[in-house]
Amino acid sequence: MQVVAAIKIVPDDQDIQVAADRSLDFSKARPVVSEYDLNALEAAVQLAAATGGSAIAVTAGAASIDDSKTKKNVLARGMEALYLTADDACADMDAYATAQVLAPMVEDLDGWDVVLVGDGSADLYAKQTGAQLAARLNVPYVAGAIALEEDGGSLKVRRKTEDEVEVLSVPLPAVVSVLPEAAAPRIPGMKDILAAGKKPMEAVALAEAPAAALEVVSCKAPVQAERAMEVYDATDDGAVEKFAAALKAAL
Amino acid sequence: MKALIIAENQDAAAEMGAAARGFADEVVALGIGTDLAGVADKSLKVSVPDDRIVEDAWATVCAIADAEQPARVLVEPTTRLSGVAGRLAAHMGAAVITDVLALGPDGATSLYFGGAGERTVAPVGDVALCTVSRGVFDGAGTSGTDAVEEVAFVDPANPVVRVAAEPLEKSDVNLAAADVVVGAGRGFAEEDQLGLARDLAAKIGAEMACTRPLAEGSGWMPTESYIGVSGQMLSPKVYVGIGTSGQMQHMVGVNRAGAIFAVNKDKNAPIFKQCDYGLVGDLNTVLPALSAAL
Numbered sequence: 001m002q003v004v005a006a007i008k009i010v011p012d013d014q015d016i017q018v019a020a021d022r023s024l025d026f027s028k029a030r031p032v033v034s035e036y037d038l039n040a041l042e043a044a045v046q047l048a049a050a051t052g053g054s055a056i057a058v059t060a061g062a063a064s065i066d067d068s069k070t071k072k073n074v075l076a077r078g079m080e081a082l083y084l085t086a087d088d089a090c091a092d093m094d095a096y097a098t099a100q101v102l103a104p105m106v107e108d109l110d111g112w113d114v115v116l117v118g119d120g121s122a123d124l125y126a127k128q129t130g131a132q133l134a135a136r137l138n139v140p141y142v143a144g145a146i147a148l149e150e151d152g153g154s155l156k157v158r159r160k161t162e163d164e165v166e167v168l169s170v171p172l173p174a175v176v177s178v179l180p181e182a183a184a185p186r187i188p189g190m191k192d193i194l195a196a197g198k199k200p201m202e203a204v205a206l207a208e209a210p211a212a213a214l215e216v217v218s219c220k221a222p223v224q225a226e227r228a229m230e231v232y233d234a235t236d237d238g239a240v241e242k243f244a245a246a247l248k249a250a251l
Numbered sequence: 252m253k254a255l256i257i258a259e260n261q262d263a264a265a266e267m268g269a270a271a272r273g274f275a276d277e278v279v280a281l282g283i284g285t286d287l288a289g290v291a292d293k294s295l296k297v298s299v300p301d302d303r304i305v306e307d308a309w310a311t312v313c314a315i316a317d318a319e320q321p322a323r324v325l326v327e328p329t330t331r332l333s334g335v336a337g338r339l340a341a342h343m344g345a346a347v348i349t350d351v352l353a354l355g356p357d358g359a360t361s362l363y364f365g366g367a368g369e370r371t372v373a374p375v376g377d378v379a380l381c382t383v384s385r386g387v388f389d390g391a392g393t394s395g396t397d398a399v400e401e402v403a404f405v406d407p408a409n410p411v412v413r414v415a416a417e418p419l420e421k422s423d424v425n426l427a428a429a430d431v432v433v434g435a436g437r438g439f440a441e442e443d444q445l446g447l448a449r450d451l452a453a454k455i456g457a458e459m460a461c462t463r464p465l466a467e468g469s470g471w472m473p474t475e476s477y478i479g480v481s482g483q484m485l486s487p488k489v490y491v492g493i494g495t496s497g498q499m500q501h502m503v504g505v506n507r508a509g510a511i512f513a514v515n516k517d518k519n520a521p522i523f524k525q526c527d528y529g530l531v532g533d534l535n536t537v538l539p540a541l542s543a544a545l
Contacts, residue, residue, distance in 0.1 A: 013364045013499065024368050094372075095337065096346035123364050125480055126349040131306075131337020140411045141306055141338065144330045156414075161330045164419055168304060169412040180467050212375055213346035217358045219370040224525070227511060231523050234532025234540075243512070243530045244544035250489045250510040250527075251431060251455060 001051035001113045001150055005044035006058050006102055006133065007037035007074070008121045009065040018221040031067045033074060036118035038185035043148060043178045044116045045078035045186075051150045056081045056109070060101040062091035066203070075196035076188035083109075083202045089209035095128035096213035102129070103136035105204055114155055115175045119143075127177065134175040142170055143177040253277045255321035256291060257312065257335065259305070263327035264290045265390030267383050270354060271325060278395065279319050283308055283332065291395040297402050302413050305331035309338035310407040316343070321378070328382035340380050347380045348372055352387055365480040366503025384484065386427065422473040429458035430488045434478055434505065436462040438494015438515060438534055442471045447538035448493050454545045457491065462501045478504035494534055497522025514538070 011029030019025050033041070041057060048055035057079045059065065066086035074082050083105055090101055106112055115137075117130040127143065134141030146165070147158040155170040160179060170176065188196075230246070232239035254275035258264035264280055268290035271278045280291035283305055287294050297311050312335055316324070326336040328350055336347045351359040358373035359381050373379075426432060433452040439445055445459075452459050459476065466477035478485060479501045486507035493514045495501060502525055505511065513526040516533050523529040530537060 013367060016364060016367050018367070024364070094346040096340065096344070099341065120481060124349070125362070125365070126347065127333050128337045128340070128347050128349065131334045132341045132346070135338050135341030138408070140407075140409055141334050142304065142411060143306070143334050159330075160419070162419075163421075164416045166304070166413055167415040169414050171409040171411070174411075184468075213340070213344065214348065214372040215375055217371040217373050219363055219368050221367060222369050225506060227525055228527040229524060229529070230527065231518070231529035231531060233518070234530050234537045239530065239532075240537065240540045241544050243528055244541055246528045247455065247489070247491070247512055247541075248545060250512070 001048060001053035002109070002111050003044040003048045003053060003055045004058055004106055004109065004112050004115045005037070005040045005055060005079070006106070006115050006117050006129070007040060008034040009059055009061050009070055010034045010122045013122055022220040022223070024219060024221060031065050031070045033070065034118060034122045036120060036180055038077070038118075039180045039183055040116045040118040040178050041074065041077045041079065042183035042185045046183050047114070047116075047148050053113070054080045056083065058083045058102060058105050060085040060090045060093070060098065060105070062086065063088050071201055072193055072196040073188070075199045075201070076192040077186060079199070081200040081202060083204050085204045085206050087206040089206055092216070093210060094212055094214040095126055095132045097210035098129050099132035099136045100210040101206065102133055104207065106133075106137060113172045117175065117177045119177060119179050130175050130177040137173070137175065140170055140174045141176075142168060142174065145176050145178045146182050148176065148178070148182065252322045253279065253319065254323040254325065255316060255319055256280045256287075256325050257283065257332060258287060258327040259283050259285055259329050259332060260327060261285065261287060262390060263385060265393045266385065266388040267325040267327070268393045268395060269390050270383065270388040271323065272393070274354070275323060279321065280395070281312065281315060282399070283335070286399045288397045288399070289395050290393050294396055294399045295402050296399050297404055299404055303404065303406070304411045304413050306334035306338070307407050307410050308404060309335050311402060311405045312339055313342045314405065315402060324378065324380040326380065326382045328384060333382060336380060336382060343376070343378050343380070345374055345376055345378050345380055347382060349382045350384045351381045352384070354381065362480060362503060365500035367499055422475055424458060424473060424476050426458050426460055426476065426478070426483050426485055429485075431455055431457035431491075432460050432485060432487045432489070432505070433457040433491045433493065434460045434462065434495055435465055435472070435493055436495030436501070437464055439465065442469070444535065445471060447534060451491070451493075451538055451542050454542050455491075462495055462498075480504065492522055492526070493538070495522055496520045497525055514541070
């Protein structure tokens with residue numbers, strides 16, 4: 001089975017700074033694979049291995065996502081190739097725009113059976129790209145997958161909703177969104193990282209700038225509630241008692 | 252202006268119906284697999300056959316939207332309906348604004364980077380589609396018709412077949428209603444240690460909750476009990492975070508708490524900058540001492 005993982009590269013949220021005017025400063029944040037897309041990469045590799053196929057990754061974003069460390073990190077996780085469109089016309093895309101860029105990248109591949117996406121991206125957590133991509137590709141879409149296996153010409157998916165676990169027979173090709181529990185991300189070894197440098201990395205030029213469906217009106221850090229920040233060291237005499245008294249008083 | 256509400260649950264429909272009344276002069280409700288009563292001027296229902304999935308109602312839903320021509324679409328953010336909303340948005344040349352916390356004349360506001368920011372966006376086109384989290388709007392006092400019109404489910408091309416389903420075991424946690432919540436984080440290295448947190452919770456009448464890794468990584472706690480951007484968003488009177496470092500993705504779920512208490516062995520844990528009272532120490536010794544002192 002030819003498995004495609006469609007992933008997002010985002011600024012590392014550990015390094016987002018909040019400026020005095022509450023605007024967000026990303027200048028110190030390096031590009032990383034969005035956390036739950038690591039699970040999609042691993043699920044893709046496992047499904048490809050179980051079916052004697054191969055897994056490749058596709059991604060699109062601003063020019064800054066073309067970062068050698070990040071690209072190697074993707075390829076070191078068992079991907080056979082990475083197709084990447086890095087263009088500032090793809091900065092900060094909504095799901096409608098993302099699908100416009102990703103769909104032709106998938107269609108131009110030399111055959112594909114299923115596209116896996118992660119549960120949600122670190123920036124928007126909108127869980128929308130999979131559905132938008134499925135609409136563009138005119139294929140079924142299923143979210144919440146926790147287990148995937150080939151079943152004849154279709155894909156057997158166990159997926160979790162708010163109230164049940166469903167067993168689905170998904171005709172291929174299809175787009176499937178996987179929950180983190182579908183596959184735990186591997187930790188690439190030094191050998192994997194070195195080998196990643198020799199794998200194909202295809203820069204895909206953007207044919208046409210995507211049309212956005214949403215425009216950003218404002219984006220600010222929330223006003224933080226003032227907190228007392230009274231911190232005791234438990235080894236100090238009476239610290240636990242003081243903490244307990246404050247807790248009792250607050251109840 | 253006409254609004255369309257799409258829901259799987261009556262309570263969610265009531266909240267969205269109440270919100271829609273604020274800006275729309277006509278409200279249409281669409282229940283997927285459920286009758287929505289008393290929330291809209293017109294109530295439609297699509298019953299999904301047992302061997303089909305809710306997401307594949309998209310073809311039917313797109314046809315309904317084409318007929319109704321709503322300017323605003325509000326959708327309950329369930330796993331299944333998020334997929335329907337996405338396909339409907341694609342059909343309308345739009346993108347869904349998800350998990351909105353506020354709807355205003357300028358646009359809809361959602362969390363950005365797990366709460367690092369609050370971002371307001373507006374549609375470029377004429378139609379706005381939003382998913383609305385539970386509890387953002389007050390559903391009390393909504394009104395509308397009780398007459399429900401059935402719309403036949405239409406298979407899309409290549410439908411997914413639902414072969415079997417088993418209900419998820421409902422845990423009895425009701426965090427949203429809890430006044431006091433104890434949240435366990437990665438500081439708990441062994442499942443057995445959670446007993447220490449449970450003892451404390453019992454002592455102060457708290458519900459137990461956790462961070463995402465304890466629910467989805469280790470599976471020590473039920474999924475419904477994790478707090479954070481993709482989980483529960485709470486505003487209890489008191490929150491006690493134990494072994495939780497204070498990552499943004501978790502804290503955004505409790506930062507509206509009346510008072511925040513924290514126990515962590517790392518004095519540099521970010522939670523100590525976001526709490527009212529903190530206690531630096533090893534939870535193995537601190538928790539029994541704390542339970543005893545209460």
